[in-house]
Amino acid sequence: MSILRREFESLRQNGITKVGLPRIGDPSVIPLWFGEGDLPTPDFIRDAAKSALDDGLTFYNHPAGRPDLRAAIKDYLDRLYGIELDAGRVVVPGSTMLGISMAARMTLGSGDHGLIVSPNWPNIDRAFQMTGARFDFVRQRIEPQGWRLELDDLFAAVRPETKALFLNSPCNPTGWVMPGDEQRRLLDFCRGRGIVIIADEVYHRNVFDGDVAPSFLSIAEPDDPLIVVNGFSKAFAMTGWRLGWMVIPAGYGEQMTALSECSNTGAPPFIQMAGITALTQGESFVRELRERYRAGRGLVMQMLAPHPRIELSEPAGAFYAFPRVRGLRSSLDFVQSLLAEKNVGLAPGFTFGPGNEDHFRLCFAQSHERLETALSRIRDYLEDYDFG
Ligand SMILES: Cc1ncc(COP(=O)(O)O)c(C=O)c1O
Known part of the structure; x- marks a missing residue:
């Protein structure tokens, strides 16, 4: 018999940490999975x-x-x-x-x-x-x-x-x-x-x-x-x-x-x-971050949005892109195999509420160079991935 209340019995780790925790801190991974940038607190x-x-x-x-x-x-x-x-x-x-x-x-x-x-x-x-x-x-x-x-x-x-x-x-x-x-x-x-x-x-x-x-x-x-x-x-x-x-x-x-x-x-x-x-x-730090994130958003729109499999409109706020990937059947499989093969960490769409199985989430609050590398690996992977 479980010691837990019914509501806790069915509690499950979310899809972001499910993908990210096994390789958290791994320097070979470009981590775009969690909701944070790569700048330390000033x-x-x-x-x-x-x-x-x-x-x-x-x-x-x-x-x-x-x-x-x-x-x-x-x-x-x-x-x-x-x-x-x-x-x-x-x-x-x-x-x-x-x-x-x-x-x-x-x-x-x-x-x-x-x-x-x-x-x-x-x-x-x-x-x-x-x-x-x-x-x-x-x-x-x-x-x-x-x-x-x-x-x-x-x-x-x-x-x-x-x-x-x-x-x-x-x-x-x-x-x-x-x-x-x-x-x-x-x-x-x-x-x-x-x-x-x-x-x-x-x-x-x-x-x-x-x-x-x-x-x-x-x-x-x-x-x-x-x-x-x-x-x-x-x-x-x-x-x-x-x-x-x-x-x-x-x-x-x-x-x-x-x-x-x-x-x-x-x-x-x-x-x-x-x-x-x-x-x-x-205040000046808030503005500095905003310009950094604006550049990140621009790079995503330039490098990822035009891809024929991607549906993405420009986000007005926060620091994420949440594209739909045409033909994607398992967001978890996509992000896990991308991580294994290209060392880029994304969050799977399924974990963001119902109806998001063909999405992934990418945090663009990253330095320009790393983001550019990650985006070009994702683009390559969209060509390699077996959409079935
Ligand atoms: C929508 C939303 N609310 C709340 C939080 C939690 O923020 P904090 O880390 O300040 O607890 C997050 C963190 O990612 C978030 O994305």
């Missing part, structure tokens, strides 16, 4: 963590986050969106991923129903699965101009017991960026029905048109059913630091602090100090 952020350690910041701190970091996040969001957020609504439990798990656990339980806008990063559906709620996927549509969510598809999927919906814009893996007017329409819909929007805005600075993606925070009232999760990993090249934040509706501070306390008891204090430095001194 010195000015690392130095802030080092000096916080030297100052003895090694103790427990407030489980909802250090007040100075929460104030810095508030200032940062106020500046980006032209709002006046109450810092009491900001919580720093640990990583962005932890924030997503907490948001799912806070809003969903057995007997409830949730919705996930897909294609989606696979850890999202696993976080939903662990709540015991039932959930459905609502798929974005591919159109000649790119991926788009048809809001009526989402509305049609809502049931009387729907309690929460998850969406990620800019989107991993599609690059879809939800326009502000659609955010407004969705928020109006959810307000009336008490459905909580869990908005994952972790790629908000990874946009190619403008400086920041439209945010639900720009349009929401403090008591709207909205939880925004965000973090430092993608904007500041801080994936290993495990630092993120949540913005919750007014009035839930006590429950959030209690949940944060029994999740990770907050993020480590010296890492939070590095977060303050990133937010207050990181």
Whole structure:
């Protein structure tokens, strides 16, 4: 007999780590599988963590986050969106991923129903699965101009017991960026029905048109059913630091602090100090990364998109290409054999929600040279691969 609850019994490793973990760190592989670039966190952020350690910041701190970091996040969001957020609504439990798990656990339980806008990063559906709620996927549509969510598809999927919906814009893996007017329409819909929007805005600075993606925070009232999760990993090249934040509706501070306390008891204090430095001194680095990613996107569009087997429109945000490969029957077989034969690491499409078996995901946040080599190997492989 299993020791596990039913929801955990069927929990499976996602397809990205299934392919990547056996060869993680192998220098012969060009790794385009995980959601990170090849630049380490810049010195000015690392130095802030080092000096916080030297100052003895090694103790427990407030489980909802250090007040100075929460104030810095508030200032940062106020500046980006032209709002006046109450810092009491900001919580720093640990990583962005932890924030997503907490948001799912806070809003969903057995007997409830949730919705996930897909294609989606696979850890999202696993976080939903662990709540015991039932959930459905609502798929974005591919159109000649790119991926788009048809809001009526989402509305049609809502049931009387729907309690929460998850969406990620800019989107991993599609690059879809939800326009502000659609955010407004969705928020109006959810307000009336008490459905909580869990908005994952972790790629908000990874946009190619403008400086920041439209945010639900720009349009929401403090008591709207909205939880925004965000973090430092993608904007500041801080994936290993495990630092993120949540913005919750007014009035839930006590429950959030209690949940944060029994999740990770907050993020480590010296890492939070590095977060303050990133937010207050990181703007030119954010812009530098954006130009690097823009060049990566350009290379993908130039080298991969014209291939006759590839269907790919230019992603508007995040740092992934999620092409459809015409005639592909197994995304796992394709990426595993590409890895074995050409030493290029991709993520298989099947793991990003239903309907993606003929896709793969490629992270283009890489140095130009390595990306160019990887793309030419993928192109060669498209010629060699037996599509059956
Ligand atoms: C859509 C999405 N949300 C959340 C996360 C988690 O971010 P973090 O590493 O900051 O926990 C990722 C990481 O890849 C992601 O792609």
